[in-house]
Amino acid sequence: MDLSQYLEIFIDETKEHLQTLNDQVLILEAEPENIDTVNEIFRAAHSLKGMAGTMGFKRMQRLTHDMENVFSEVRNGKLNVNADMVDIVFKCLDAIEGYLANIVESSDEGTEDNEELIGLLNAALEGKCDTGEPEVVAETPKETAPAGSEERKKYLQIPIADFEKNAMNEAKANGMHVYATTVYIQESCLLKAARAFLVFKGLEGKGEIIKSVPSVQDIEDERFDFDFSMFILSEKPIEEIKKIIENVSEIEEAVIEEFEIPDEVQDTTPVATEEVKTEVKAVAEKKEEKKPAASGSKSSKPVVNRSVRVDIEKLDDLMNLVSELIIAKNGLVSVTGESKSLDQGFNEQIEYLERVTTNLHESVMKVRMVPIESVVNRFPRMIRDLSKKLNKDMELIMTGEDTELDRTVIDEIGDPLMHMLRNAADHGLESTIDRLKIGKPKVGTIRLDAYQDGNNVTIEVSDDGAGVDVEKIKRKAIEKGTITEEQAEYMTEKEAVDLLFAPAFSTAEKISDVSGRGVGLDVVKNKIEGLGGDVEVVTKLGEGTKFIVRLPLTLAIIQALMINISDEMYALPLNSVVTIEEITPDDIKYVQTKEVINLRGTVIPLVRLNEVLDIEPLERDEDDDEGMIVVIVKKGDRQAGLVIDKLIGQQEIVIKPLGKYIRVPKLISGATILGNGEVALIIDSNTLV
Amino acid sequence: MDTNAVSNDTKQYIMVKFDNEQYGIDITYIDNIVRLQSITRVPHTQEYFLGIINLRGEIMPVMSMRRKFDLPDKENTNASRILIVKYEGNAKIGMLVDEVKEVVTLSEADVEKISGDTVDSNRAYLAGVGKYNDTLISLLNIGAIINDIDSEF
Secondary structure: OOOHHHHHHHHHHHHHHHHHHHHHHHHHHHOOOOHHHHHHHHHHHHHHHHHHHHHOOHHHHHHHHHHHHHHHHHHOOOOOOOHHHHHHHHHHHHHHHHHHHHHHHHOOOOOOOOHHHHHHHHHHHHOHHHHOOHHHHHHHHHHHOOOOHHHHOHHHHOOOOHHHHHHHHHHHHOOOEEEEEEEEEOOOOOOHHHHHHHHHHHHEOOEEEEEEEOOHHHHHOOOOOOEEEEEEEEOOOHHHHHHHHHHOOOEEEEEEEEOOOOOOOOOHHHHHHHHHHHHHHHHHHOHHHHHHHHHHHHHHOOOOOOOOOOOHHHHHHHHHHHHHHHHHHHHHHHHHHHOOOOOHHHHHHHHHHHHHHHHHHHHHHHHHEEEOHHHHOOHHHHHHHHHHHHOOOEEEEEEOOOOEEEHHHHHHHHHHHHHHHHHHHHHHOOOHHHHHHOOOOOOEEEEEEEEEEOOEEEEEEEEOOOOOOHHHHHHHHHHHOOOOHHHHHHOOHHHHHHHHHOOOOOOOOOOOOOOOOOOOHHHHHHHHHHOOOEEEEEEEOOOEEEEEEEEEOOOOEEEEEEEEEOOEEEEEEHHHEEEEEEEOHHHEEEEOOEEEEEEOOEEEEEEEHHHHOOOOOOOOOOOOOOOEEEEEEEEOOEEEEEEEOEEEEEEEEEOEOOOOOOOOOOOEEEEEEOOOOOEEEEEOHHHOO | OOOOOOOOOEEEEEEEEEOOEEEEEEHHHEEEEEEOOOOEOOOOOOOOEEEEEEEOOEEEEEEEHHHHOOOOOOOOOOOOEEEEEOOOOOOOEEEEEOEEEEEEEEEHHHEEEOOOOOOOHHHHOEEEEEEEOOEEEEEEOHHHHHHHHHHHO
């Protein structure tokens, strides 16, 4: 059977399961007793195994199978979670990721057998004997004793709750039969859930299913192996029930028998209640810790929501069409603007069209928005690994994972963020010994905070480490010839810190394989600027460093202020515009030979756009003291005044790249097509502040 | 294909003119020929780029062939055209020429290859010289021009 059509779904789902596993194993490391987490891990590992098997990835299946075995034992309380085991499991996850990478590349899992890991897993399984609980010894023979068909009666191992027992007793008193059955589905079956559903459907009306293991929900979501067990209350004879089940195609066998209701509480039950008890105790002991874990496991369970997976290319097409529509609409608007004689009805319709296109654009944008969670959720694992590798105690606190960004930005932002986090872990935080020496908490804190700020999204990566030593940077820069000693003398602290972003600049004393090769921050800066954003560092010696990344919410369509400089038209993104002021030449003052204006108590440097854009200034009479128009723009908390010749108005514009070949200065961030078909350049005012 | 006049050892060229010389461009690299339209100047860019135009919703950089060949600028006329050139897998680029004349078919025998190692940079952009009727056509090496621009990007 051709499975290639399922490959994409397989890849997506494998990624999801791997993420779940990573998250949950991290939780497990912190709370080895958390049974919810163990269950979650078991389920995810189990699904992975099933999917890999279905797709014919034998090596991946084998590895996940062995991993599942380990967790199966943990779940049954026969194996304790310890640090070594968590390490092995993480290695397994990496190995599975390796398989997945191969599959994405070549639709083939590759030839790496990972024998070593499988050996380790099996060793961990063997290790259970060392824990040597007497229960285990007692239970093992029980399991192995019943040979052959008895082994297939999996329902015998299902604990029965009191209320279920009551229901069975009641039914029996009413002359009904209580059947226990384990249904086996053929291993070649692709639609297990559908087959199981048919079984349920067939039994409908013939009897009542009072319990199924796994639960009906899990079965519907295909979270089960090739068998499931049920308890059925029915008036029909056992043969009829067996026939109904086995009549469903691809069902291998239904092992069924009249169930003997245990008179007294079975020995499995006390274990269960005991577990509940300890769990309750655990809850009481660490209420706060327990809560987030519980909610975490809840959120990672795929809630059935109404959604579709859409190829990103289709969304891009849609976005392009919306862009075209907006350009066409702008064209219409400019045509109607020229001929004023058009009747009112026409103008109303144009306005209506304008509203619709704006809403349409917003909707399409929203569809393309993805929470940054999908990027940042791999960081806790990374920090954990770094912590081990660097031998520093550290924790990562993340907030605002639900902040949304355009898909195109999301795809690009992962690497820069990772770089900054690595930097924080490696260079930012002091070693544990040093921290204790200076009286800081032993565990270093790295924070990743994301939030929306107007039309921007801000992501801050901060640490409570040593901070940046400005003098050290200056010395290093002089050594490397980036600046001269004279320059260093006059540098502001901010300028010096910005040297961190200079190409091939690294202040790390020792080069580690984590970071410190001097490729990094300049790459980070380039990448972020390429996305139309900017990055800034705030640091305090001894207290820590904070990288502030600002990114535009959308990349394709923005509101802009259209301006004229001489006879050329330019677009200024509206989100950076603060106010528009009219000043007279007398208002211009000079500070260090630079033009500034004093605007309501704030001194703002002036930028003459015609100079930076290399435009011949409009001819003005010498004694003309007519007002000048200044657009005040901001970047972070800094401002600048851009001198322009004429304001045209606000317009929704579609940002287009300028294409290859033509070299574009930094202050031009793109181009846009105007209503009349001409092209205007978009000024990135961030470069001028 | 047999009925087609173009056989294996002939090639079709678009004959264009700028300054006083005629140039031929392999027709397979021509995506489109458009009339002159308003070009938006881009500040601080390579001096041979005139700016960008809107080609049916796509932004296209336009270079002046005169400037690329270090020839003096000339007032644009009604005959001026922008050739939209697409060289193999590369992005499209606009080239402004004074005039587009006709499509000519040259057989290999009509083309004289230009030998390498020439100091004249303009000659590096030439693939050869073609004889057509009584005139000579300098055949442009589009690949060399594109690579050259690419390296300056």
